[in-house]
Amino acid sequence: MNEPISWVVAYPEIFLLVMSAVISLVDVGVKSRLRDTTYVLSLLTLAVVAYLLGASAASGETLRSFNNMVVSDPMGQWLKCFAALAMFATLVYGRRYAGDRDMLARGGEMFSLALYALLGMFVMISGHNFLVIYLGLELLTLSSYALVALRRDDPQAIEAAMKYFVLGALASGFLLYGMSMVYGATGSLDLAEVLKAIAGGEATLKGSAQVLVLGLVFVVAGLAFKLGVVPFHMWVPDVYHGAPTAITLMIGGAPKLAAFAIVIRLLVEGLLPLAVDWQQMLAVLSVVSLLVGNLAAIAQTNLKRMLAFSTISQMGFMLLGLLAGVVAGDSGNMANAYSSSMFYVITYVLTTLGTFGVILLLSRNGFESENITDLAGLNQRSPLYAGVMAICMFSLAGVPPLVGFYAKLSVLQALLASSHPLYIGLAVFAVMMSLVGAFYYLRLVKVMYFDAPTQTADIVAGADARSVLSLNGALVLVLGIVPGGLMTLCAQAIAALLA
Template sequence: MNELNWLVAAPEIFLLVAACVIALADLWVMDERRRVTFWLSQASVAVFTLMHANLLSNGLATGAAASVNALQGLMVSDPMGHLLAVAAGVAVMITLAYAQPYIGSRELSKGELYVLTLLALLGVSVMISANNFLVIYVGLELMSLSLYALVALRRDHAVATEAAMKYFVLGALASGFLLYGMSMMYGATSSLDLPEVFNAIQTGKINPTVLTFGVVFIVAGLAFKLGVVPFHMWVPDVYQGAPTAITLMIGGFPKLAAFAVTIRILVEGLSGVAHDWQQMFMFLAVCSMAVGNLAAIAQTNLKRMLAYSGIAQLGFMLLGFTPTVVAHNTLNAANGYSSAMFYVITYVLTTLGTFGLIMFMSRQGFESDEVSDLAGLAKRNPWLAGVMTIFMFSLAGVPPMVGFYAKFAILQALVSTNEALYIGLAIAAVMLSLIGAFYYLRVVKVMYFDEPKDAAPVPAQGPVGILLAANGLAALGLGLMPEGLMALCRQTIVAALAS
């Protein structure tokens, strides 16, 4: 059993040791660009990702016995967790690659940035593999505190400091909601282990009133972390105020952890009271799509527009959780959850590209974060304009981009229930997505039809340019051939539901 504990926790233990070693090694790095620290961080994240990829392949090969509890039931090793950890690791590597030139020109290239990024990834990994409420909370705080510090890394920048304060105060409020909900959950079920909470609800050994209040507070806390309406107030200000590299870290891989925790708590632990949180998710989803899409239309700042876009996108993702417990139908469950998982992974992929291109367009003393800054980009660099068009079309759900298939999978999960309520939700989602298409297509219009402020060509050489091209091709390729990733998501979700 001790050997199993080490194997299950090996990637997290390695990442923690690597972060400590890099923090010490950086003291002897004299290079202002921190190239040694950058490559050590990339190598550490790559090893972490490969370790989870190995566990994923072993778990899929094992089949029914793929889910294993360890550390006295505090952690779970299953294919879903390993797939999300692999996606988070890849997202961090791409984020650091996009960020290195950007932070180098803004005096942000410090050892603390890399160490805090690794610790945030560690928090994400702990949340993904947690099987206990307190472990989830520890992972959440590790991730959140690291991100608060990253936003405030530019101490001489008033806007970034203000964004960090808002993020910290509202993030602490969200953590308080979650912790209060968890305490109620313990009062209702006499346990903090998710399997025992599930069993207590199934056997009826609960205090139903306390349990209902606990579910409300937990859903509110999760909604804060996802950044959906009406708990979205921190998202636009933090996205706009933080340096773009840090904005990408907030809007990227933490979304995978939020999805994982939603599955762990609400599906694996609280599926017995799904009728309670399911209705709340319907409300959150529709409000997020409506407010996010309508507010984004009025934005002229590109990062702020993408913040409201993210609120709408995550609202759409939440729809995947709503039809999945009809008559306890396992097929509906696997269909909805796997569609939501595919959606969040591909959303992170597209987010990486959009913010990566914003950083690529930025230069010393100039942030390319206004929609008007992209004016005439097709004339200055047709290739960059084409890549950005792919990302905008994907977010809008235009075929054949991956965003179209992700939306289609969610809608198919809703319609396949053959119930009027879910078909109505699907119709509302389509109508609100049509509204959202306006501001994505406006960016394309600005790039191709507006006159550029600066007629000088934009160079697109170098590793970051190649990475942007690969990112754009991935968004297009997964839209043309989504079956592999979708099948993998379905397989991992089925294994998680069977455990």
């Protein structure tokens, strides 16, 4: 007998959906150039949603409903809370940028689509069924395609949207085909039932072992595209470069949290007995991503393309944490390994927000601050912006005592704790690639502090954007000095998931 539906499990999503619809209707009557009413309502919605999710996550409860298709657990609730806060910061940073480029002149679609994209992330993170996860993924990606093409008079943005759409459809096909093969082998779309069927040997007894492994290959390929790791990275530099910078941040920020969540849901909660197979695939993806991402970033002169290749290498580093969970059949290191990856992806998103926040606030009407040379002498123009960007660059490079250092250290510690020669070798390789990556991060710091300014225009930013940027930079520094709280939060969330 099916359990009764408990709507409490999905109340943040319901609230977000209702408010997204209300904001879309209210925006019809808004006439201001920067859509003031729409903007304020969107921020209030995100703040309330983040509070509800934080309170739910702090309770530590794990609830299921809708016939086990939806789960509310600490990991999911914290990731959704951080995704809402990331979208809050994104809208604050990107509002003036969008207004200067007439992206808000015809309507506040940017705010509405951002909220619908966030709703898709929430559904992805809470999904405990293949179809629910896929529905959330499609809601996110369809909103993202429209956001990239929001500047309808910009050929570069339209080209980026077309590339994103075509490659995104291909990746969605991979993921859906893989899910269908796993369903064919196990007879269920529910992750718990899939895990039970594989662990109990039922899929093997049915003679479906080959189908199951082939389905796993397609699932990993689809997940790799969403993470933007090599060789499924082709869309990342083009979309990052071609999309309006505010939209680039929407794609490169909060969605990484949702992508991490579905990796955990599908591979750990559903396909853990096949860990030997998917860990080998992730190992290859992480190695080539670290190599290609870091080496390609060195050659870039466009700041957004450099950060795109940086993202590829950072996601490769995050995948390393997922490799050390199951070692030679021993799952004792799972909580340590997966919590290190969760900590890494949260701190990466925090740092990315600060980095793109500076780029957005330095941009002005008719000028895109997206080349490395555009930041020359920034310290002489604005010590605050130069300081925040330097903190973010040092963090991405893994320089102590910033939070990026502890993120890398936690992943390396998880690899070393496995005591497996291969993983120890991967840890050494990751350190070497981090040294390579430090070159292009520190090059930007050198340009800001030691080169002569090439821009002399005044930097104009609202009090809201300056305040959020200052808080953003302070968090990167403070969480590096006292990382224990966030590390404990991640460890408890993963422990509750595995329990």
